[in-house]
Amino acid sequence: MSSRYVPKVSRRSFLAASAGLAASGLGLPRVSYGLQPRGLASIIDLTLCDGCPGKDMPACVAACRNLYQKTVPDPVDPIPRLYPRGMIEDWSKKKQIYDRLTPYNFIFVETAEVEYRGNKSTLFIPRRCMHCDNPACATICPFAANHKMKNGAVVINDNLCVGGAKCRAVCPWAIPQRQSGVGVYLYVMPTLAGNGVMYKCNLCHDLLMEDKIPACMDACPAGAMVIGPREEILADARGRAEHINGFIYGIGENGGTSTIYISPVPFDIIDKAIPQGPGLPHFKPAKRRMAEASVLETLVMGSPLVGIAAGVAGAFSILSRRKGNEGGTE
Amino acid sequence: MSERILEDKGLVVRHSVLELFEHWAIALSGLILILTGLFQMPIANRYYINELPGLAWSADYIVSLKVHYGASIVFVAMSFFHVFYHGILGDRGMLPRKGDMKQSIEVVKTFFGKGEEPPFHKYLPEQRLAYLGMAVIIGGLIISGLMKTYKNLIDPQMSEALTLLATWAHNIFFVLFIIAFIGHMAAIILKPNRPMVRGIFTGRVRLDYARRRHPLWISEIVDHPVTAEDQPESEADTIVETADPEEHEITEEEASEDKEKEEPRQ
Numbered sequence: 001m002s003s004r005y006v007p008k009v010s011r012r013s014f015l016a017a018s019a020g021l022a023a024s025g026l027g028l029p030r031v032s033y034g035l036q037p038r039g040l041a042s043i044i045d046l047t048l049c050d051g052c053p054g055k056d057m058p059a060c061v062a063a064c065r066n067l068y069q070k071t072v073p074d075p076v077d078p079i080p081r082l083y084p085r086g087m088i089e090d091w092s093k094k095k096q097i098y099d100r101l102t103p104y105n106f107i108f109v110e111t112a113e114v115e116y117r118g119n120k121s122t123l124f125i126p127r128r129c130m131h132c133d134n135p136a137c138a139t140i141c142p143f144a145a146n147h148k149m150k151n152g153a154v155v156i157n158d159n160l161c162v163g164g165a166k167c168r169a170v171c172p173w174a175i176p177q178r179q180s181g182v183g184v185y186l187y188v189m190p191t192l193a194g195n196g197v198m199y200k201c202n203l204c205h206d207l208l209m210e211d212k213i214p215a216c217m218d219a220c221p222a223g224a225m226v227i228g229p230r231e232e233i234l235a236d237a238r239g240r241a242e243h244i245n246g247f248i249y250g251i252g253e254n255g256g257t258s259t260i261y262i263s264p265v266p267f268d269i270i271d272k273a274i275p276q277g278p279g280l281p282h283f284k285p286a287k288r289r290m291a292e293a294s295v296l297e298t299l300v301m302g303s304p305l306v307g308i309a310a311g312v313a314g315a316f317s318i319l320s321r322r323k324g325n326e327g328g329t330e
Numbered sequence: 331m332s333e334r335i336l337e338d339k340g341l342v343v344r345h346s347v348l349e350l351f352e353h354w355a356i357a358l359s360g361l362i363l364i365l366t367g368l369f370q371m372p373i374a375n376r377y378y379i380n381e382l383p384g385l386a387w388s389a390d391y392i393v394s395l396k397v398h399y400g401a402s403i404v405f406v407a408m409s410f411f412h413v414f415y416h417g418i419l420g421d422r423g424m425l426p427r428k429g430d431m432k433q434s435i436e437v438v439k440t441f442f443g444k445g446e447e448p449p450f451h452k453y454l455p456e457q458r459l460a461y462l463g464m465a466v467i468i469g470g471l472i473i474s475g476l477m478k479t480y481k482n483l484i485d486p487q488m489s490e491a492l493t494l495l496a497t498w499a500h501n502i503f504f505v506l507f508i509i510a511f512i513g514h515m516a517a518i519i520l521k522p523n524r525p526m527v528r529g530i531f532t533g534r535v536r537l538d539y540a541r542r543r544h545p546l547w548i549s550e551i552v553d554h555p556v557t558a559e560d561q562p563e564s565e566a567d568t569i570v571e572t573a574d575p576e577e578h579e580i581t582e583e584e585a586s587e588d589k590e591k592e593e594p595r596q
Contacts, residue, residue: 039487085376134486140391142370144497148486164372170391193371289392290482296399297483301476303403307410314348314411315418 039152039258040208041233042217044126046263047244048224051109051124058109060126061098063219064201069095069104072199075181080190088180088195100279101127103179103199107216110280112273116265123263123270126216126225127281129154129175129201133256136290137167137176146198152230152258153203158183163196172254172286176200177279203227203258230258237262255288333452333551335537342540342548344452344529353530355408356468362401364511367504369394399479406472423452426462430455441520452547460513467506474500 052058057065079088091097095104107128114121135154138146145160146167156167156176162185168176176198185194204214212218217225227233234251237260241248249261261283263270271283332346345353369388374380380389387393433448434456440447453461477496481488517523525539541548 082376084378136392139482139486140370140395142497142501144490144494147490147493149490150487166370166372166391169372292392293396293399294483296396296403297479299403300399300406300479301483303406304410304472304476307407307412308414310407311411311414312418315415318419 039150039230040203040227041152041230041237041258041260042131042203042214042225042227043233043237043240044259044261045224045226045240046123046125046261046265047240047246048222049109049124049126049220050222050224051111052221057098058124058126059219059221060216060225061105061107061109063215064107065098065105067204067215068106072103072179072197073182075179075196076186077181079181080186082195083191089178090180091177092179092181100277101175101177101200101281102279103177103197106199106201110274112270114265114269114273116269121265123265123273125261125270125274128216128259129203130173130250130254130257130259131201131203132254132288133258134288134290136170136254136288139290140166140170142166149205151203151205151208153205153208155202155205156198156200158197158199160184161197162188162194163198164194165198167198170289172289173281174278175281233260249283253286255291333547335548335551336534337537339534340537341534342537342551343533344526344535344540345533347533350530350533352408352412355404356412359401359404359408360507360511363398363405364504364508366394366398366401370398402475402479405468406476409468409472424458424461426458427455430458434459441522447522447543449545450543450547451550452544460510460517464510464514467503467510470499470503471507474503 052060056062075090075092079090082088089103091102091104094102098105099108099110101108107126110125110127112123112125114123131152131154132148133152135146135148138148138154141161142164143160143162145162146154146156148154161183163178163180163183165176165178168174168178177200178196178198180196183194183197185196188194204212204216207214213227214225217227226236228236237248237251240246240262244262244264246262246264247266249263249267250257250259261267267283274280274283276282332343332349334343335341336343369379370391374385374388374394380386387397434454436445437447437454437456439445474496477488477492478500481493481496518527522543525536525543529535
């Protein structure tokens, strides 16, 4: 590992300094995380994360679980059996699992034994929702239960979600996880429509709105995760990567995200070294599939004008012919 | 306006080629929108629809969304064309008139053998009301759909309140659109309406039917015979000589006589 990169303005130090100055009465304006008009972004610096050795579980994971695990309700018993496939996803009896994403575990830290340029090393990698800039999971939700907030957080409203898992199907990393037997679908036609609620990291949106940083970042003893105004974070991330001659993941993936990984090892090597499967996001290139529809979306937006132009032209053509006929008759 | 009597063929032109094109463009694109709208719900995989021949794409939300967008280009453009073209030309035949609600109830009663149908204009009073209802539903679908498209294309961080409004309005109008479509199809089941079905395929209905059931429309045709200048180019050369108004002025008495003559054939 190379020496730690110190950005010109560290978010944590800036916050701390602001708080200290505010407490001392000097009144330096605080950074307003919740209402940043341009949105926020975060860095996960793999040169700093050490997986919290000696702890039962990494501090970020523990802090997240402490905050959110109790917010996921226990499912009804028995969980309604879905017609016709019968599939349900019940994690309520496996809440203790913290080495993958589950409805009760929004962040986990994976370990990758990698070799790059002859050097063997171990990387510890916190994984959670990437909070994409134009997230298909939110775009395509048929009930608007998933929304991209102004501050950049992509948040699922568990009061509106019916657990169709469409968000997971269109997410390049299949992040959202379903808990069957909970949520509003139980009150409609539980065997025919819906299947629970989808859960994932919400970037601690409520804390951000109170100008507090997300619980995982607040708990990280190594300062491996920071959050701040998007443009500053992007510059910070590029500076960190340049400093270690390292690699970035998250700026361009899926059309852009609000989570930027910094690594001393290329991400294709990391991808081969991490476990793969459900609840275990990859580090492969991620194309934004919704971009395939951009041309059609533009045409849809233009279609009223085409209809109006054709209608006006056609009608006036008929009217002028009628008028010509009346003139001829006279 | 293209209505005219084709005396020698025993038919009346009810819809122009352009009107047929408008109807079918909106109807077929609307059907595709219903289907792909349903596929935006997680049903295709769950209910094995994607395992039906030719429907493997139905479980891919991005593909079905692209088909949805493709159909909505036709649907939206034709809807705007319809409003502006007929609005400027002053075509008001399908707009509800005073008393349509009351008259519709009377007409519905006749379907169950109570009372007699009054003489109709080109459209039945309930058709005019249904047209208004369908126009409101389609208008709601288009406005909310354009808001959703704008969000997807330009403003993914559109306010949550506006996003919820557009999404739920689209969902509610979608359900109403399906109900309206089912109602539209159900109207064909009613025997007295069946002679109108050929009209929406060929543009023409039987003259004897029109004289019996739509005498007020026939009167309008003979009072205001169509001229070549009223026609779009594609139809101007197909006009058949209009019947002499003096010979074919239809009165309500004659209409009821015609009806009596035709009764055994029903």
